[in-house]
Amino acid sequence: MASTSGSSRRNAALRLLKRRLLQAIPLMLGVVVINFVLIHLAPGSFLELMTAENQVSDPATVELLRKTYGLDDPVWLQLVKYIWALMHLDFGFSYRQNMPVLDAIWVGLPATLLLMISSITLAFVIGVAAGVVASAKVRTVWDTAVSVAAMFFFAAPSFWLGIMMIVLFAVKLGWLPVSGMETIGGGGGVLDILHHLILPTLALGLFYAATYARVMRSSMLEVAQLDFVRTARAKGLSRRRVTLSHVLRNALLPVVTILGVQMGTILAGSVVIESVFSWPGVGSLLFDSVSSRNYPVVLGIMVLGSLVVIAANIAVDLIYMWLDPRIEIR
Amino acid sequence: MAAVPLEVSDLRTTLFTRRGEMKAVDGLSLSVGAGETVALVGESGCGKSLSALSIMRLLPDPPARIVGGAVKLNGRDIVPLSEESMLDIRGKEIGMIFQDPMSALNPVATIEKQIAEVVMAHTGLGRFQARARAHELLEQVGIPDAARRLDAYPHQLSGGMCQRVVIAMAIACSPSVLIADEPTTALDVTVQAQVLTLLKRLQAEAGMAMIFITHDLGVVAETADRVVVMYAGRKVEEAAVDDLFEAPLHPYTAGLIGATPVPGAVRAERLADIPGMVPPLNALPPGCAFAPRCPRAMDRCRTERPALTEPRPGRRVACFAAEKGPT
Amino acid sequence: MERFAFLGRFARNRGALAGTVIILLVAFAALSAPVFFPTDPLRMVAQPELWPGEDPAFPLGTDSLGRDMLAMLVHGARATLLIGLFASAVATLIGVSVGAAAGYFGGWIDETAMRAVELFQTIPNLIFVLTIVVILGSTLHNIVIAIGIVSWTPIARMTRAEFLALRDREFVQACRSMGMGDFGIIVREILPNALPPVIVLSSLVVAGAILFESAVSFLGLGDPNIASWGRLVGDGRELIRSSWYICAIPGVAIMVTVLCLNLIGDGLNDALNPKLRDR
Numbered sequence: 036m037a038s039t040s041g042s043s044r045r046n047a048a049l050r051l052l053k054r055r056l057l058q059a060i061p062l063m064l065g066v067v068v069i070n071f072v073l074i075h076l077a078p079g080s081f082l083e084l085m086t087a088e089n090q091v092s093d094p095a096t097v098e099l100l101r102k103t104y105g106l107d108d109p110v111w112l113q114l115v116k117y118i119w120a121l122m123h124l125d126f127g128f129s130y131r132q133n134m135p136v137l138d139a140i141w142v143g144l145p146a147t148l149l150l151m152i153s154s155i156t157l158a159f160v161i162g163v164a165a166g167v168v169a170s171a172k173v174r175t176v177w178d179t180a181v182s183v184a185a186m187f188f189f190a191a192p193s194f195w196l197g198i199m200m201i202v203l204f205a206v207k208l209g210w211l212p213v214s215g216m217e218t219i220g221g222g223g224g225v226l227d228i229l230h231h232l233i234l235p236t237l238a239l240g241l242f243y244a245a246t247y248a249r250v251m252r253s254s255m256l257e258v259a260q261l262d263f264v265r266t267a268r269a270k271g272l273s274r275r276r277v278t279l280s281h282v283l284r285n286a287l288l289p290v291v292t293i294l295g296v297q298m299g300t301i302l303a304g305s306v307v308i309e310s311v312f313s314w315p316g317v318g319s320l321l322f323d324s325v326s327s328r329n330y331p332v333v334l335g336i337m338v339l340g341s342l343v344v345i346a347a348n349i350a351v352d353l354i355y356m357w358l359d360p361r362i363e364i365r
Numbered sequence: 366m367a368a369v370p371l372e373v374s375d376l377r378t379t380l381f382t383r384r385g386e387m388k389a390v391d392g393l394s395l396s397v398g399a400g401e402t403v404a405l406v407g408e409s410g411c412g413k414s415l416s417a418l419s420i421m422r423l424l425p426d427p428p429a430r431i432v433g434g435a436v437k438l439n440g441r442d443i444v445p446l447s448e449e450s451m452l453d454i455r456g457k458e459i460g461m462i463f464q465d466p467m468s469a470l471n472p473v474a475t476i477e478k479q480i481a482e483v484v485m486a487h488t489g490l491g492r493f494q495a496r497a498r499a500h501e502l503l504e505q506v507g508i509p510d511a512a513r514r515l516d517a518y519p520h521q522l523s524g525g526m527c528q529r530v531v532i533a534m535a536i537a538c539s540p541s542v543l544i545a546d547e548p549t550t551a552l553d554v555t556v557q558a559q560v561l562t563l564l565k566r567l568q569a570e571a572g573m574a575m576i577f578i579t580h581d582l583g584v585v586a587e588t589a590d591r592v593v594v595m596y597a598g599r600k601v602e603e604a605a606v607d608d609l610f611e612a613p614l615h616p617y618t619a620g621l622i623g624a625t626p627v628p629g630a631v632r633a634e635r636l637a638d639i640p641g642m643v644p645p646l647n648a649l650p651p652g653c654a655f656a657p658r659c660p661r662a663m664d665r666c667r668t669e670r671p672a673l674t675e676p677r678p679g680r681r682v683a684c685f686a687a688e689k690g691p692t
Numbered sequence: 693m694e695r696f697a698f699l700g701r702f703a704r705n706r707g708a709l710a711g712t713v714i715i716l717l718v719a720f721a722a723l724s725a726p727v728f729f730p731t732d733p734l735r736m737v738a739q740p741e742l743w744p745g746e747d748p749a750f751p752l753g754t755d756s757l758g759r760d761m762l763a764m765l766v767h768g769a770r771a772t773l774l775i776g777l778f779a780s781a782v783a784t785l786i787g788v789s790v791g792a793a794a795g796y797f798g799g800w801i802d803e804t805a806m807r808a809v810e811l812f813q814t815i816p817n818l819i820f821v822l823t824i825v826v827i828l829g830s831t832l833h834n835i836v837i838a839i840g841i842v843s844w845t846p847i848a849r850m851t852r853a854e855f856l857a858l859r860d861r862e863f864v865q866a867c868r869s870m871g872m873g874d875f876g877i878i879v880r881e882i883l884p885n886a887l888p889p890v891i892v893l894s895s896l897v898v899a900g901a902i903l904f905e906s907a908v909s910f911l912g913l914g915d916p917n918i919a920s921w922g923r924l925v926g927d928g929r930e931l932i933r934s935s936w937y938i939c940a941i942p943g944v945a946i947m948v949t950v951l952c953l954n955l956i957g958d959g960l961n962d963a964l965n966p967k968l969r970d971r
Contacts, residue, residue, distance in 0.1 A: 073827060206936075
């Protein structure tokens with residue numbers, strides 16, 4: 036007989052946290068190894084590329100690079116050294132930015148996370164609300180409207196949607212800023228940032244809102260067929276009450292599952308949107324590093340990005356656990 | 366004189382489907398007095414559950430709809446009432462218990478929430494008082510360690526415990542009528558007996574009128590005062606429980622009794638099976654719906670539908686063969 | 693018989709039917725591009741930034757360099773559709789292999805495969821694609837492979853689930869008792885039964901791959917010799933104040949194509965599970 040007090044659920048949550056953190060270690064190792072190997076598949080020597088792209092010609096500097104990256108070592112030893120360095124939060128040094136890789140990434144990370152979180156929130160709220168409305172008014176104009184809208188946003192490329200919204204809301208109507216995160220000179224307030232956040236959030240979030248609306252609708256209809264819904268109605272609760280207090284929470288479960296699976300995609304998607312809106316996140320650093328073959332930064336972004344995804348997934352797991360008390364931790 | 370708690374007359378419920386209209390409940394009449402238990406008996410698909418849902422006005426619409434008749438609850442016909450008025454009746458004047466207690470409870474809500482909800486919906490009680498009432502109800506339905514169970518979730522309780530919770534919700538507002546739809550079918554045999562005992566005790570304490578739906582005649586013998594036998598949406602026989610077991614008039618009833626091992630009953634040792642199956646509602650034969658399976662069917666049974674007759678007061682049957690003589 | 697019933701159910705789904713017709717039209721346009729627009733679509737033919745309808749010779753107008761939008765669109769359809777199809781094929785190949793092995797053998801193979809699925813769901817997929825493309829070079833087949841590598845996980849999950857459900861069925865056990873090898877059982881006995889839902893999923897992966905490719909090209913990392921639709925959108929983004937149609941038109945083409953592929957996928961899914969339709 037499981038104990039049911041709040042403290043036991045807190046313990047279960049801690050157990051889940053511990054297990055997920057343990058699982059994250061091999062996962063992170065995998066991420067590092069795959070990307071490391073990928074980078075070493077690059078044609079031409081690592082050093083040649085680095086020096087050529089970064090316009091380093093001074094032989095002393097080349098020698099220094101060779102030393103710091105341990106490029107004379109066999110690949111496996113380089114990998115071990117890299118992992119060892121990562122464990123000490125040493126992501127290497129970027130000569131292009133002339134600062135440690137971690138610092139370079141750190142500059143853009145808050146903006147990227149802000150965009151990611153606001154998009155997920157928007158997608159979840161709009162998607163769930165639309166799915167609930169569509170299922171409550173199933174086979175009516177409302178249902179059709181939600182389905183059609185979901186169909187379009189599910190098919191529209193996010194970058195294109197972003198550009199079209201810039202054309203309409205920024206260029207033609209002038210309601211919202213074209214790009215950036217703050218008004219140049221005199222900006223910077225919370226409201227100013229929110230104002231700049233609207234379009235990028237919509238561009239990135241609407242695709243996911245469409246996904247969640249579809250899943251939520253069918254999930255609501257499925258749960259509404261279950262026995263406990265009839266029990267609740269037999270208690271004299273109105274249809275609306277039953278939907279909100281019994282069907283909704285059960286129907287959310289598949290949506291939360293999908294949310295977890297899509298975390299990596301959402302993070303990656305924000306990079307494209309950042310490019311459309313000149314959003315000062317990690318995206319521009321990534322493009323710069325990718326096209327200049329600044330591999331330490333690329334690797335660092337991958338590793339940190341995967342860490343963000345893993346953390347987000349753990350958060351999603353905890354939410355799922357809070358929603359569904361049947362989840363027991365082995 | 367106080368009104369009869371539940372009086373159903375000529376209730377008709379039709380399923381409107383793509384394959385045509387099906388009369389799922391066809392002219393059902395029955396009345397249940399205070400403290401009385403009427404068993405509604407028949408094989409699955411004979412319209413028992415739809416009758417119950419019709420009385421609760423909880424039919425899935427579409428496809429099902431009440432097309433005629435009256436359901437008088439304490440003297441008031443509830444068939445014409447609006448959905449809004451029904452909200453004040455369900456859970457307050459009629460309670461209902463379902464077949465599978467595990468799926469009848471919301472898996473992600475605590476026991477307390479699910480009981481308190483019905484209490485708060487029909488009384489002015491606040492959250493705190495509703496919790497106290499839920500606690501009281503859990504003790505009333507015999508759940509040990511009730512205080513701790515309030516915060517439990519359904520999956521943490523056994524099937525029998527869950528059914529006690531469902532019962533607690535059904536009786537929370539002291540309804541005058543209780544409908545129990547196969548309340549013991551999904552439970553273990555030992556638990557079945559406990560739940561039946563509990564139901565009888567609660568009924569006796571509150572003087573509730575109870576409709577007990579089952580296909581298990583063994584349970585009928587233990588719980589019911591009167592029995593209504595249904596076949597293909599119609600009442601085919603009605604009798605006091607002792608009369609029915611002693612001398613079933615309808616061949617279908619006889620078949621059902623023969624098919625059930627009833628301790629002490631005459632045919633306990635014979636486990637006869639009724640051949641064939643309940644005909645689909647959209648393909649009912651023109652005469653008596655039971656005729657194709659009936660051992661005593663005559664030519665007349667296949668062309669003409671027998672009306673319900675009352676050979677003795679309180680004893681009704683719809684069968685030509687029964688009119689000629691006993692089984 | 694079964695096949696006809698399937699096609700019948702599919703054809704009765706109006707959305708799926710419309711989607712199929714439009715996709716066939718797009719495919720036809722792509723195939724016939726060299727016939728109707730035999731010259732290089734990237735050649736300047738007229739005055740730049742002609743709006744659609746301004747000159748009847750260029751019904752969709754011209755871009756900033758005076759290139760015919762319609763010609764570029766039709767030629768771009770080839771690249772977009774081909775990349776979508778081949779990337780989906782790569783994803784299906786990887787996904788089915790991994791999923792089949794995981795579901796059939798179970799044990800540590802399953803465990804490893806599922807960890808790999810998790811790994812690829814963790815890596816931010818588009819960033820990974822960009823990295824692969826830049827490191828290995830922006831060629832058509834590198835893009836196809838890169839998209840395939842990040843798109844196989846749902847297919848692997850589904851194939852695994854199907855294999856888990858099928859591997860202990862009587863017909864499989866019969867084959868095993870007759871001494872048939874694992875490979876034979878997987879390929880000849882289980883796979884044909886597991887394939888229908890996988891194919892449905894693959895059709896949705898085509899749609900996803902097209903979106904991926906358009907993002908890569910939009911960012912300017914696509915194959916420089918190919919004007920896919922995503923690149924056309926990217927080329928036009930500097931001119932949105934004056935000539936936003938340059939961005940809008942190829943974007944609509946992407947959206948319509950992806951939309952139709954999704955409709956087809958939904959239609960196939962419904963036709964496969966006729967039970968769900970009656971609800």
